[in-house]
Amino acid sequence: MTQTIVIARYNPEQDEKPHHEAYQVQSDDNTSVLDALQQVQQQDPGLSFRWSCRMAICGSCGVMVNGVPKLGCQTFLRDYPAGLVITPLSNFAVEKDLIVNMEPFLEHLSAIKPWLINTAEGTQPHVQTPKQLAKYQQFANCINCGLCYSACPQFGLNPEFRGPAALALAHRYNLDSRDQGKAQRMPELNAKNGVWTCTFVGFCSEVCPKKVDPAAAINQGKVESAKDMIVSVLKPSGAR
Amino acid sequence: MLQLDMDIIVVGGGGAGLRAAIAAAEASPTLNVALVSKVYPMRSHTVAAEGGAAAVTLSEDSLQSHFFDTVAGSDWLAEQDVVEFFVQHAYQELVQLERWGCPWSRKNDGSVQVRRFGGMKTERTWFAADKTGFHILHTLFQTSLKYPSIERFDEYFVLDLLVVDQRVAGVLAIRYSTGELVQIRAKSVILATGGAGRVFHYNTNSGIVTGDGMALALRHGVALRDMEFVQYHPTGLPGSGILITEACRGEGGILLNKDGYRYLQDYGLGPETPLGEPRNKCMELGPRDRLSQAFWQQQKLGLTGDYQGHAVVYLDLRHLGDKHLKERLPLICELARDFVNVDPAKAPIPVRPAVHYTMGGVMTDIDCQTSIQGLFAIGECASVGLHGANRLGSNSLSELLVFGKVAGERAAALAQQNDHVSHQAIAQQTAVQQALLSGMPGHNTNDSLVAIRTAMTKAMEEGCGIYRDANSMQHCLDQLHSLRQRYQVLNVEDQGKVYNSALLQHLELGFGLDVAMAICSSALARKESRGAHQRLDEGLTARNDAEFLQHSLAVQQQDGSIDIRWQAVTITSLPPGQRLYGDCGAVNEGKAS
Amino acid sequence: MSSQQNGRRPYLPPFRRDWWLQLRFYRLYMLREATVLPLLFFVGWLIYGLYSLGQGPMQWQHWLEFMAKPWVFVLNLLTLAASLFHAKTFFELFPRVMPLAPPGLMIAGQWLGTVVVAIGLIVLLGGYV
Ligand SMILES: Cc1cc2nc3c(=O)[nH]c(=O)nc-3n(C[C@H](O)[C@H](O)[C@H](O)COP(=O)(O)OP(=O)(O)OC[C@H]3O[C@@H](n4cnc5c(N)ncnc54)[C@H](O)[C@@H]3O)c2cc1C
Ligand code: SF4
Ligand code: FES
Numbered sequence: 022m023t024q025t026i027v028i029a030r031y032n033p034e035q036d037e038k039p040h041h042e043a044y045q046v047q048s049d050d051n052t053s054v055l056d057a058l059q060q061v062q063q064q065d066p067g068l069s070f071r072w073s074c075r076m077a078i079c080g081s082c083g084v085m086v087n088g089v090p091k092l093g094c095q096t097f098l099r100d101y102p103a104g105l106v107i108t109p110l111s112n113f114a115v116e117k118d119l120i121v122n123m124e125p126f127l128e129h130l131s132a133i134k135p136w137l138i139n140t141a142e143g144t145q146p147h148v149q150t151p152k153q154l155a156k157y158q159q160f161a162n163c164i165n166c167g168l169c170y171s172a173c174p175q176f177g178l179n180p181e182f183r184g185p186a187a188l189a190l191a192h193r194y195n196l197d198s199r200d201q202g203k204a205q206r207m208p209e210l211n212a213k214n215g216v217w218t219c220t221f222v223g224f225c226s227e228v229c230p231k232k233v234d235p236a237a238a239i240n241q242g243k244v245e246s247a248k249d250m251i252v253s254v255l256k257p258s259g260a261r
Numbered sequence: 262m263l264q265l266d267m268d269i270i271v272v273g274g275g276g277a278g279l280r281a282a283i284a285a286a287e288a289s290p291t292l293n294v295a296l297v298s299k300v301y302p303m304r305s306h307t308v309a310a311e312g313g314a315a316a317v318t319l320s321e322d323s324l325q326s327h328f329f330d331t332v333a334g335s336d337w338l339a340e341q342d343v344v345e346f347f348v349q350h351a352y353q354e355l356v357q358l359e360r361w362g363c364p365w366s367r368k369n370d371g372s373v374q375v376r377r378f379g380g381m382k383t384e385r386t387w388f389a390a391d392k393t394g395f396h397i398l399h400t401l402f403q404t405s406l407k408y409p410s411i412e413r414f415d416e417y418f419v420l421d422l423l424v425v426d427q428r429v430a431g432v433l434a435i436r437y438s439t440g441e442l443v444q445i446r447a448k449s450v451i452l453a454t455g456g457a458g459r460v461f462h463y464n465t466n467s468g469i470v471t472g473d474g475m476a477l478a479l480r481h482g483v484a485l486r487d488m489e490f491v492q493y494h495p496t497g498l499p500g501s502g503i504l505i506t507e508a509c510r511g512e513g514g515i516l517l518n519k520d521g522y523r524y525l526q527d528y529g530l531g532p533e534t535p536l537g538e539p540r541n542k543c544m545e546l547g548p549r550d551r552l553s554q555a556f557w558q559q560q561k562l563g564l565t566g567d568y569q570g571h572a573v574v575y576l577d578l579r580h581l582g583d584k585h586l587k588e589r590l591p592l593i594c595e596l597a598r599d600f601v602n603v604d605p606a607k608a609p610i611p612v613r614p615a616v617h618y619t620m621g622g623v624m625t626d627i628d629c630q631t632s633i634q635g636l637f638a639i640g641e642c643a644s645v646g647l648h649g650a651n652r653l654g655s656n657s658l659s660e661l662l663v664f665g666k667v668a669g670e671r672a673a674a675l676a677q678q679n680d681h682v683s684h685q686a687i688a689q690q691t692a693v694q695q696a697l698l699s700g701m702p703g704h705n706t707n708d709s710l711v712a713i714r715t716a717m718t719k720a721m722e723e724g725c726g727i728y729r730d731a732n733s734m735q736h737c738l739d740q741l742h743s744l745r746q747r748y749q750v751l752n753v754e755d756q757g758k759v760y761n762s763a764l765l766q767h768l769e770l771g772f773g774l775d776v777a778m779a780i781c782s783s784a785l786a787r788k789e790s791r792g793a794h795q796r797l798d799e800g801l802t803a804r805n806d807a808e809f810l811q812h813s814l815a816v817q818q819q820d821g822s823i824d825i826r827w828q829a830v831t832i833t834s835l836p837p838g839q840r841l842y843g844d845c846g847a848v849n850e851g852k853a854s
Numbered sequence: 855m856s857s858q859q860n861g862r863r864p865y866l867p868p869f870r871r872d873w874w875l876q877l878r879f880y881r882l883y884m885l886r887e888a889t890v891l892p893l894l895f896f897v898g899w900l901i902y903g904l905y906s907l908g909q910g911p912m913q914w915q916h917w918l919e920f921m922a923k924p925w926v927f928v929l930n931l932l933t934l935a936a937s938l939f940h941a942k943t944f945f946e947l948f949p950r951v952m953p954l955a956p957p958g959l960m961i962a963g964q965w966l967g968t969v970v971v972a973i974g975l976i977v978l979l980g981g982y983v
Binding site: 032033063068071073075078081095097116127130134144148150151154161162163197200 | 300303758760
């Protein structure tokens, strides 16, 4: 079957700003948006987009499909009988065609100290029960695709907002029974661009392809942040 | 052109590259480490590994037994001193990852849980749900962020190594975002660029697995070792090739032909094990090469089913139940639903073999050092000698860690002693690449990148597939030669500088063609059948230790053709025996150990 | 900037002020946020009522008449609907913020609590005891 798809094109070396172009692609029941883009690239080798695993785990292929952030490899033409418009991820600057600048995302991610902080030395694994694991596991499933940032109007309004994935990752480590770094991460969560920027729009969790539920993580983070601030007010200054 | 100086360059941000970068940063915090990768590190192919990582863990298990399984699995082509080192260090590396936060699956008492895996005698595979590679890669990536001495060069594509007098001097790379050529000098360079599965048509690999690092080394005279051994995974999804992990069979999944018969018992892997009682090394848990070969036989007999024009067999998981599946194999449930529209709790999944892993790679010694001083290679792009003729599932993730650490530390030690090579010495080489690059873009004749690439992958599938013979391989090699000629006059169809993906694909195809030549030439030269290399020619269908208990070394000639040399295999304690599975395997092993 | 020399020219479209009109999900979110408006009216009238009570029976009677006006009644109905909608969304979000029990159980528990409190208030204030 032949289907028409519309793709936003932008060549920074020629175009003033992005414009839409229509392409014909062959599709069957299993044709993904990524497959379709690859077909278009065969017609027009100048088309640029990111992809790698084509199995929804590497997080490369995020695009907007009809205004909603999606993984191209996990979105199928069969679900869009009325046609699709494929545009680059919102709230990020477009570099070329469907490629956006992911640097802000990586900066936010790095800012929350996303590693296990535990000074104890040891040559054996920590003990961690399945129950303790389950507490944070969901938040450890983030593939860094950035869809949630495109879904978040607060990030759109304020690019300094740490954003869903980064805050969810902070929460993941804070919840890990092996971690002792919460005190080091809290200032970032309490800060101006931390959890309190979130107004629980909740669309981030809706679009997340891995059911991480970053909105829940952030709002659990608010509870922690509130506790943290109350404690710091009550504690005599300088005491630990 | 940009010019930079670093102490150490790690090319590749997959499991191997990240582990090496961290090891180097820990060994000498004063050295600056460049982590150069053509994709953001967490996009690397390691992310796709599902099943797990092997290390001797249970008290009833032994290093000896892991050693035996690996060497026997390799069809005696593994370097036994390397295997010894590997099995000794694997456990500590998995613990290290645990201490960095990897969410390994646990038993109720809070200890790490291990599962069965094909070709392994006992449970020794650590896993993190069915996203082991994902969790390993993200744990390593996130951990790497805490070392200030690691500087990332994300989306930089390495197109050449700088080599002066058999000593490495740095790399040349293209910055994808601007198209600029970047010259990075360094005192040691570690290649960790992953495998080359994408030179084949049906494969489980990510799009970026194009053999770049292997070709980079090959072009500078380093030998590629054991390239003829290419592992087919028995259970890829038809069409896309997306992997359905071996863990499905570890959990008790069974393989059926179109008549619902567990055909593996007919191919020396029996007797049939009862449903829900999988036994290591038997039936569905036999080694991958045997399982893929059994598929090929069934196809010849007309006993395979059909899924949209692809020959398939069926992986049946229904007896495991919805709850167990969701808990232990959530990713598989998702993939099956998305890509073949099957709920594994209700219907069997159609599967077929697809290329999965390149056992061979850049030849190194046990310290990961190549024949060029200061140049190391690790992970799937390397041949340190662990896998021989066939890799056991779950050994390679552990390999990334064990040898990643070794290489990182060695590279750091070397960088401490050495100095940079002078700019002058590398100016010439840089100028040549610069000229080549600027000559590439342009309008083209009738040929296209896609046409050449498709012809290559199809030729490899036909000539160097599950079963091979001299005629088909020779035909493949001839085709590769002519494709290489077509490639040489092919232009890049996009003239832009910013994110020119046509240019990168062009360069990848060039790498792929070189690696394909090495695979095919090595396969032609190995006139026996061993592990993943199975020949149909008369007289060559069996293993021939008298002549071929040797590694093949592929060396590139001036004209691009490949010369094959041979290297003896290091055997420390386990003389070649028969490689048997199923019940016969148990008997054989009793004798050997 | 260096981006001029190397060809990069990242394009960031201005953030649309009508972003919340673009998707149904955003509109529902805005509706949830908007439920505070009718509630504000309601609180205003309540305060006015308390004030009237303090001003003596005349004023109180006046307030009662005011509250019985059809348009005020409709507005109050709207407020009820708005707060029920808000309660629904809130009850659904709450288990995600404080995952104390299975979400279904927590949602049911919250509704049960609401009904019990509402009946209690009606009984108490309605003068049935
Ligand atoms: C689907 C699948 C499942 C698997 N499951 C398992 C399993 O369960 N257990 C197991 O042990 N093994 C498994 N394997 C094998 C294992 O995952 C791989 O062998 C391993 O991840 C390879 O890691 P690596 O670090 O060597 O390379 P990769 O992870 O492939 O990383 C390569 C890196 O090199 C970079 N690179 C490549 N070329 C260039 C260039 N020209 N310039 C700059 N950078 C470059 C890439 O950007 C990337 O960062 C699986 C493989 C597949 C395909
Ligand atoms: S939280 Fe979900 S949507 Fe956001 S980056 Fe992670 S996987 Fe993507
Ligand atoms: S290509 Fe990897 S997530 Fe889509």
